[in-house]
Amino acid sequence: MTRQINGDDLREQVAGELLRSRARSTALTDAVDEHDLVRQHSKLMSPLVWDLAHIGNQEELWLVRDVGGREPVRSDIDEYYDAFKFSRSVRPELPLLNPKEARQYVGDVRGKVFDVLEKVPLQGRRLVENGFAFGMIVQHEQQHDETMLATHQLRTGEPVLHAPLPPGGNLVPATETFIPGGPFEMGTSDEPWALDNERPAHAVHVDSFFIDTTPVTNGEYAEFILAGGYDDRRLWTDDGWEHRTNAKLVAPRFWQREEHSFVRTAFGVTEPIVPDEPVVHVCFHEAQAYATWAKKRLPTEAEWEKAARFDTAAGRTRRYPWGDEEPAEQHANLNQRHLRPAPVGAYPAGASPAGVHQLIGDVWEWTSSDFGPYPGFEVFPYREYSEVFFGPDYKVLRGGSFGTDKSAIRATFRNWDYPIRRQIFAGFRCARDA
Template sequence: MSDFKERIAAELTAARSRSIAYTDAEDDLLVRQHSPLMSPLVWDLAHVGNYEELWVLRQAGGIAPLRPEIDDMYDAFRHPRADRPSLPVLGPGEARHYIGGVRGRVLDVLDEIDLHGPDPLHRDGFVFGLVIQHEHQHDETMLATLQLSGQAGLVRDGDLPPAGPPGPAEVFVPPGSFVMGTATRPWAYDNERPAHRVELPGYWIDRLPVGNRAYADFVEDGGYDDPRWWSGEGLHWLRHSRAFAPLFWRRDGGRWWRTRFGRTEPVPMDEPVQHVCWYEADAYARWAGRRLPTEAEWERACGWDAEAERALLHPWGDDAPGPGRANLGHRAARPAPLGAFPAGASPCGTEQMIGDVWEWTGSWFLPYPGFRSFPYPEYSEVFFDSRHRVLRGGSWASDPAVVRTTFRNWDRPARRQIFSGFRCARSARPEEG
């Protein structure tokens, strides 16, 4: 097996190890639905195996279906999450046996396949990148489900570096054009393509994500009670949800507390705020006299090297993330303190744009000019409906294989069970350039 194929095999193993770790629990917890927003964990477990069978074994390998009778049950577009508990899904033991059998055959296909041939599914191992990223995305979904379960002792934690020294609150990005998206990243999704040039006026963007202390100031200033800060849809969400603070926060004894994976702890004021929806992020930005950055502003600040006139894979360059650059891959079960990764700064000086929390932007999820669906329209195209907002950057729960400056995530603006936060921006005044 070539070195490239060995790297793919290692990535497949890493993703599967996460799936197994997050479902190493009592059967009752795995089959129960902890929120109508989420699937039972056992559905996610079998789904990643079924997806792998569909794309690697059948589409790329030409292998006859192993369990065609379960395809409908694990089709995410046929069965909304709220309905999945009623399906006759595979039990935990049967699901583990099924995905193990699929994986053995997948490695056989990897050993035999030509990764340099004309088939776009095969070329550069795209189909393997597809299933690796898909599984890591479901692993992050599993972590969100485990948080909603409220049970302690299921998710490991870890150590993180301390907060960084004080620095400027915002950085200036001068007017100019940059190349958005990619034409060269072999495992990039269709919605990241094609690369295209975008012209932007000058703007300011926060050096760091909005932190818990700043967000608590918004809450304590009556931010959730003042309709001035909320859009019409935001007010509707606010009244329906009865939200008063980020999800999992509560006030007691004169201080803020949060529940994190079944344990209650004081809210760390030096961390990026997490578990806020788009409406909350938008309201905070209005209160602060700011706005959310557009998707283009976010990407330019994250990964455009103006001096070299090229887009970077990560803010610091094309090297892989390391422990001194970003909080990724479930290093710890929480965001890192603000300013903890100065070595991960972008060329314009922003920090922590990769990892820690997904960052809401002000943009709808829409196709780039010249978009072409590949390898199936249900991954991206069906969500180009002006009902999903773009998030960028990945979270502490995102694997490095899924995170790059061009990666686009999206969700409905009311969602806050995800590991989401934000940073603010503002347009430059004429005298600022």
């Protein structure tokens, strides 16, 4: 189904998404003082002030200069905010804009963007058709907002972010769901703001399999630890065991063991783990070892997407697990409404046709698949978004987390990261052959 909005309605939608993403960026950066904004809380992350100015710089490059054809606002800073020119570890050493300058800069850019949005035709050029370039920038800002949220998780000190608890869980009658074999349509060719690695739609055959009805929980993962899972070499691949040994892994990141129980620190608050919440902050290797211990495996990317999208009764592929409508509060734990995953079974309205729960939101889910192009892949609009990451170094994650915005997630959306990464809001569910 092609989803197109034209004319003034499209401009109004774009303006609303731009405002919504900027409100989140502002909240994440206003929550801390200037010292915390310029400080590097982890070598894995940029200072928060770098992320803020980088958001403005990408917006300037694509919407002000390219789409709008306007004069540069600050071409003198381009190289410092090029994510490929300087790694995160060295960014604090660059002559970055200070917090006041960064806020002024992103404000100046945004003013010009709204002028461009009002005047530029949203047709006749692929980059602007259906507002694509604006949608790309909205998603870019929201992705960096999730990165900034991860930086907040890594900072030390008193809590500065607050949110209500997610809804309570509900009993999910089955622990796993059968997905029948056969072809389905994977990816998309008609989602207006889908990024290049999601395209094009193509038929994929998947053999019958079982998939966990919910993500693996804290309680289940604690059983793996207490059963000696981190010490059993047989459960780990060669790469996984090497990393587990070198990094001295003994539990998910931010967990501490107390006798036979565990506590977890999240955004400055330390408390006992909630047994029925999905486990978060585990790397691919940990997920894979758990799956082996459970006598299962991680799902492939195609299996995950079929479980999330294919409606066997109707014989068609959906946009989201629950249907084609945009995510709402009853469907999924998204938009940073809560600062933690919701207990399993909390979103029955978001289940897939096969009865698989919480595929969208809560935790990014590791799959067993390397990140690569779909058949017929075409770079658009730049190589550095997807193509330069293709290969066996990166594993695909699916579904989004509690820190993902609804504008930056779809059942076709593909995330990727190194298999050792644990600061991201990642968990997993298991699968097995039928």
